[in-house]
Every structure is written in structure tokens, then in C-alpha cells.
Amino acid sequence: MRHKPSRRKFVATLTKAAGTSMFINTPILTQARHARETPPSFTVGQVMDIILKTIPNAPFPKTVDTLKSGNASQKVTGIVSTMFATIEVIEKTIAAGANFIIAHEPTFYNHADETDWLKNDPVFRHKQELLTKHGIAVWRFHDYWHSHRPDGIWTGMLSALGWEKYVDAQSRGVLTLPATPLHQLITQVKEKLDIKMVRVVGDRAQSCQRVLLLPGAAGGRNQIAAIEQAKPDVVLCGEASEWETPEYIRDARRQGQTISLVVLGHIMSEAAGMAWLVPWLKPQLPNLPISYIPSGNPFTYE
Amino acid sequence: MRHKPSRRKFVATLTKAAGTSMFINTPILTQARHARETPPSFTVGQVMDIILKTIPNAPFPKTVDTLKSGNASQKVTGIVSTMFATIEVIEKTIAAGANFIIAHEPTFYNHADETDWLKNDPVFRHKQELLTKHGIAVWRFHDYWHSHRPDGIWTGMLSALGWEKYVDAQSRGVLTLPATPLHQLITQVKEKLDIKMVRVVGDRAQSCQRVLLLPGAAGGRNQIAAIEQAKPDVVLCGEASEWETPEYIRDARRQGQTISLVVLGHIMSEAAGMAWLVPWLKPQLPNLPISYIPSGNPFTYE
Numbered sequence: 001m002r003h004k005p006s007r008r009k010f011v012a013t014l015t016k017a018a019g020t021s022m023f024i025n026t027p028i029l030t031q032a033r034h035a036r037e038t039p040p041s042f043t044v045g046q047v048m049d050i051i052l053k054t055i056p057n058a059p060f061p062k063t064v065d066t067l068k069s070g071n072a073s074q075k076v077t078g079i080v081s082t083m084f085a086t087i088e089v090i091e092k093t094i095a096a097g098a099n100f101i102i103a104h105e106p107t108f109y110n111h112a113d114e115t116d117w118l119k120n121d122p123v124f125r126h127k128q129e130l131l132t133k134h135g136i137a138v139w140r141f142h143d144y145w146h147s148h149r150p151d152g153i154w155t156g157m158l159s160a161l162g163w164e165k166y167v168d169a170q171s172r173g174v175l176t177l178p179a180t181p182l183h184q185l186i187t188q189v190k191e192k193l194d195i196k197m198v199r200v201v202g203d204r205a206q207s208c209q210r211v212l213l214l215p216g217a218a219g220g221r222n223q224i225a226a227i228e229q230a231k232p233d234v235v236l237c238g239e240a241s242e243w244e245t246p247e248y249i250r251d252a253r254r255q256g257q258t259i260s261l262v263v264l265g266h267i268m269s270e271a272a273g274m275a276w277l278v279p280w281l282k283p284q285l286p287n288l289p290i291s292y293i294p295s296g297n298p299f300t301y302e
Numbered sequence: 303m304r305h306k307p308s309r310r311k312f313v314a315t316l317t318k319a320a321g322t323s324m325f326i327n328t329p330i331l332t333q334a335r336h337a338r339e340t341p342p343s344f345t346v347g348q349v350m351d352i353i354l355k356t357i358p359n360a361p362f363p364k365t366v367d368t369l370k371s372g373n374a375s376q377k378v379t380g381i382v383s384t385m386f387a388t389i390e391v392i393e394k395t396i397a398a399g400a401n402f403i404i405a406h407e408p409t410f411y412n413h414a415d416e417t418d419w420l421k422n423d424p425v426f427r428h429k430q431e432l433l434t435k436h437g438i439a440v441w442r443f444h445d446y447w448h449s450h451r452p453d454g455i456w457t458g459m460l461s462a463l464g465w466e467k468y469v470d471a472q473s474r475g476v477l478t479l480p481a482t483p484l485h486q487l488i489t490q491v492k493e494k495l496d497i498k499m500v501r502v503v504g505d506r507a508q509s510c511q512r513v514l515l516l517p518g519a520a521g522g523r524n525q526i527a528a529i530e531q532a533k534p535d536v537v538l539c540g541e542a543s544e545w546e547t548p549e550y551i552r553d554a555r556r557q558g559q560t561i562s563l564v565v566l567g568h569i570m571s572e573a574a575g576m577a578w579l580v581p582w583l584k585p586q587l588p589n590l591p592i593s594y595i596p597s598g599n600p601f602t603y604e
Contacts, residue, residue, distance in 0.1 A: 084545070084549055086553055087553045087556040088552075088556050091556075105545050105549075106545050106549075109522055109526060109547070109549055109550045110522055110523065110546060111545070120530075121530055122554075123550060123553050123554045123557055123559070126553075127557075183604065186604045190604075197499070197603055197604070198603070198604050199601040199602075200603070200604055204602070204604065217543065217544070220411055220412055221412065221419060224411060224420075224423070228423055228424075239544050241519065242519070242541050242567070242568040242569065243386070243407050243408050243412075243519075243568065244411050244412060245411070246600050246601070247386055247407075247408075247411055248411045248425060249600075250388055250390075250600040251388060251425050251428075251429060252424075252425045254389040254390050255424070255425055255428045255429075257424075257425070266545065267544065298503045298548050298551075298552040299501040299502060299503060299565075300501075300503075301499055301500070301501060301502070301603070302485065302489075302499070302500050302502055302506065302564075
């Protein structure tokens with residue numbers, strides 16, 4: 001974690017947002033900073049509360065977004081946003097002197113982060129001991145970030161893709177792009193999202209204009225319902241069980257529909273949304289180091 | 303479906319099984335054939351019963367292996383085995399004059415083949431109308447084939463890989479191969495199973511001897527439990543949700559374990575097991591045309 005560059009980026013974001021020129025070095029502000037030499041401190045619970053105040057209808061009675069490690073009363077030394085709190089991300093968090101990881105996805109290899117079945121597993125035990133030894137809190141931030149308006153993941157992904165101008169205000173998840181052959185669209189998306197390989201059900205020459213973007217793994221029913229509604233030329237999804245959406249698209253194409261599916265991979269289809277958490281959160285937690293550590297995509301392709 | 307080659311193959315299988323030389327053209331047999339000019343006919347239900355008699359504890363009170371189309375009383379004109387009853391496979395079945403598809407995976411894009419949520423969906427309606435119009439019965443054959451002893455999918459896959467001699471009788475799913483670098487093992491498996499691309503979490507130079515083969519999508523908990531038990535050098539699985547087994551393997555490697563994961567793709571990790579259904583079933587249903595139609599893998603890679 002590099003605090004200084006992060007602070008610079010925060011200042012840039014703030015001044016840009018306020019539509020003003022640089023004002024941070026004015027005498028008044030310098031004086032104000034001296035008046036509170038100890039930066040305000042926050043507990044994990046206070047950070048969670050500050051975030052949850054921005055989410056409609058939060059806290060949710062039922063959600064997977066619980067603390068997976070640590071506790072609400074511990075003082076936060078620094079925050080890390082990431083897709084997965086992998087062992088590597090935890091090690092980097094410790095090295096950076098931070099102790100609060102906000103992760104979009106599960107910590108313990110199942111959606112609900114149940115751990116009873118893992119209690120004798122060496123990988124689980126090592127990870128849990130590492131978290132405990134270094135006092136690292138991990139909060140899953142999945143349901144809430146998707147429930148933010150606009151959806152935090154969606155916003156970060158649109159920004160990474162540079163597709164804000166193509167949003168179809170009438171249809172959720174739909175973008176209207178200039179007509180582009182599928183293989184060109186794939187090249188653009190791979191470059192912008194730093195993806196090495198995608199899986200495709202479709203025709204690489206097909207012209208694509210109406211794009212349905214479904215980051216993550218929404219599940220077959222949700223993906224198919226969104227396809228029925230949006231009638232896109234191409235669906236870009238993060239992940240799909242092979243017996244669900246990919247087979248639906250294969251059958252739709254055999255029926256004569258002009259539609260293709262591109263499976264981007266789960267992590268890179270959402271990562272920019274967790275990177276976007278940092279500039280969004282910084283103004284709400286002055287002086288607290290906040291950074292994004294990419295967990296990256298674990299796959300290579302042979 | 304080509305009936306004549308199928309029958310020839312059936313005779314070859316039968317004579318081979320009986321350990322005799324060709325006897326089909328002896329006068330006695332010729333006479334016997336004249337005595338029953340109409341070959342014995344079977345209903346869908348009778349075929350199902352013949353198969354279920356070979357499966358321990360069948361029929362199961364709870365299973366996804368139900369008729370998805372057609373009914374038990376219809377006369378079978380021919381049987382097709384496949385991984386997925388795609389629209390293309392259904393069309394090929396109709397063209398071959400067959401009317402009973404035995405498919406390993408769901409017909410309607412969800413594990414339980416629930417269809418209420420699809421009732422206005424154009425792809426579902428087209429598929430269902432095609433099945434109804436041509437009187438095609440579809441039976442899912444998943445739980446039962448895996449419950450056959452030996453597991454029908456496992457047997458067909460071992461045969462396709464030529465790995466029967468490597469089976470570890472003590473550990474289910476484990477094979478002990480001559481030590482091979484992972485990238486060489488991948489090349490061999492891709493060639494034998496006709497796979498274009500695999501996804502890997504691991505080190506392509508790693509030496510692999512103890513291989514855990516998990517065709518299909520067993521689910522994260524089952525896969526991880528099997529890994530805990532088998533302690534393999536490499537896991538070859540069909541499909542895995544990205545937040546489950548792939549992240550477990552990533553963390554295991556960071557912890558220092560020497561283990562890799564190869565995601566083969568669901569269909570090609572099981573297809574040989576449905577091809578193997580044909581020679582297994584033919585001796586039990588004399589004179590009934592039975593063939594394998596590959597649904598193939600729908601993905602291309604960009």
C-alpha cells in the first residue's frame with residue numbers, strides 16, 4: 001500500500017468532484033490540519049456503518065455480507081479493497097500495515113463462508129491462523145455494493161470500459177454501442193479489462209450493437225431472464241455454469257436467433273468495481289489509508 | 303444414426319463378449335430369425351427398467367433422472383446417447399428415425415429441469431414444440447449412470463484416456479501415473495479427449511504422478527473434500543465455480559503445497575462416459591438401434 005500516491009489521488013478526485021481548483025495548501029486548511037494532529041480513528045464497525053448509510057434499505061436482515069474475520073470494535077489502521085481475500089492479498093495487507101480487507105467474494109471457498117466442513121482442512125486452518133495472528137478483519141461487500149445506486153460494481157466496470165456514454169437508461173444492464181464485429185468487441189474488452197482469454201458461444205463475425213453486460217455470476221435464471229428482457233446481440237457475463245446460460249445460447253442460435261455469449265471470467269468482470277470503491281470511500285474516511293490490491297485472475301490457459 | 307453399422311457393431315460386441323467365433327449365419331440361427339421376423343419391441347419404460355435393474359438401489363426416490371419429454375408407454379424406434387439434448391442433437395435424432403434420447407445433463411438449462419419460469423421463453427418453447435411434434439422422449443441419465451458400479455462416466459473416461467492401468471484401488475478417483483510434467487500431461491489429456499483449451503491454476507513445470515480425476519461439476523465441497531482425502535499432485539475436473547475450488551487451489555499453492563488444478567470443461571470431461579453407454583446397452587436391447595451423438599463443446603476461445 002502506498003499512502004502518498006493514494007492521498008494524491010484522493011485530493012485529485014475531491015477537487016475534480018467539487019469542480020474547484022487546488023485549495024489544499026491555503027492557510028486556513030493548514031491551520032485546520034494542525035488543530036487535529038491526531039487523525040480521527042475509526043473502528044471496523046464505524047467504517048461499516050458509514051458505508052451502510054449510503055446503501056438503500058441497509059442493513060439487510062439476510063445477507064452474505066458479514067465479517068468473516070476480526071470484529072467490529074477493532075481500530076482500523078488501513079483498508080484494502082479487493083475481489084478475493086486470498087492468502088497473497090492478506091500477506092500484502094499485513095505488509096502494508098493495514099488490517100481491514102473489504103472483499104467482494106467469499107473468503108472460505110463457499111458462498112455463505114460456512115467453515116464447519118473445513119475445520120480440519122490445512123488450507124483453511126493456515127488462512128484462518130494468518131488472519132487471527134495479524135488481527136485482520138475481513139468484510140464481504142457483495143450484496144451491499146450491488147445494491148448501491150448506482151451499483152458499485154457496474155459503475156466501476158463502465159468506467160474501466162469507457163462505456164458510460166452507451167448506457168441504455170431504459171434497460172438495466174444494456175449498452176448501445178456503435179455496431180462492431182464480435183471479434184473486435186472482444187479485443188477491446190480484453191484490452192480494457194486486462195483479460196487474457198474469453199470463452200465464446202457464437203459467431204465472431206456477428207455485428208454487435210446491443211450489449212448486455214452481466215458482471216459476476218448472476219446465476220442461470222437471472223442471466224436468462226435478463227436475456228429474454230433485453231434481447232441483446234451479445235451477452236458479456238463473468239461466469240456461468242455450463243449447463244445453464246451457455247446451453248441456452250447454443251439452443252437460441254440453433255433456433256435462428258442472432259445472439260452470442262462471451263464469458264469474461266468472474267474476477268476480471270467485476271474487479272474494476274472493487275477498484276472504484278477506493279475513490280468512492282476516501283472522501284468519507286479522511287486520513288485513513290485506503291487502497292486497492294488486485295487479487296488477479298488465477299488461471300492460465302493451455 | 304446409421305442402423306446397419308450399429309447392428310454390425312452390436313454383433314461384433316456380442317460375439318466378442320461370448321468368446322465365440324462368428325455363428326450368425328448357421329442354418330439354425332437363420333431359421334430362428336425367420337421365426338420372429340418382427341424384432342422384439344420395447345417401450346421407453348421397458349428400456350428404463352432394463353437399465354435400472356443394473357443400478358444398485360434403483361429406482362431412487364429422489365433424483366433428477368426423470369423423463370423430460372415423451373412418456374414411458376411409447377414404443378422406441380431407436381436410442382441416442384448424448385451429453386446434452388441440444389436442439390441440434392434432437393434434429394439429428396429425428397433425422398436418424400430414433401425417438402428416445404438418453405442425456406447426461408439437463409434439457410432446459412437448470413439442474414432440476416424446472417420449466418415454469420421458461421413458459422414464455424422462445425428458446426424453451428421452440429425446443430419443447432420440436433420434441434412434442436416428433437414424439438421424442440428425453441430421459442436424463444445422470445445420477446443413475448454415476449451410481450452404476452463401476453461409475454459409467456468414470457469407466458468411459460478411463461477408457462478414452464487409456465488410464466485403466468493407473469487406477470489406485472485404494473483411493474476413489476485417484477490414478478498413479480508415471481511422473482510427468484504438468485504441461486505434458488495437459489497435452490496428452492487434450493489430445494485424448496479432443497479438448498481445445500483448458501484453464502489451469504498451477505505450475506506447468508510441476509511433476510505430476512498422483513492425479514485426482516473428477517469429471518463433471520461435483521461442486522466445491524465435494525471437490526475440496528476429495529482433494530483433502532487424496533492429496534493429489536494435480537486435480538483434473540470438469541467444471542468448478544470460480545469462487546470455490548480454483549480459489550482453494552490458489553491458496554493451497556500460496557501456503558506452499560505442490561498442487562495444480564486443470565479445468566477441462568464440463569462436457570469433454572464426461573462425454574466419453576456417454577459414448578460408453580452404447581456398447582454397454584446394446585447387448586441388453588437386441589436389434590434396437592442405439593448410437594452416440596456428440597453434443598460437442600459449445601465454446602470457442604479468443
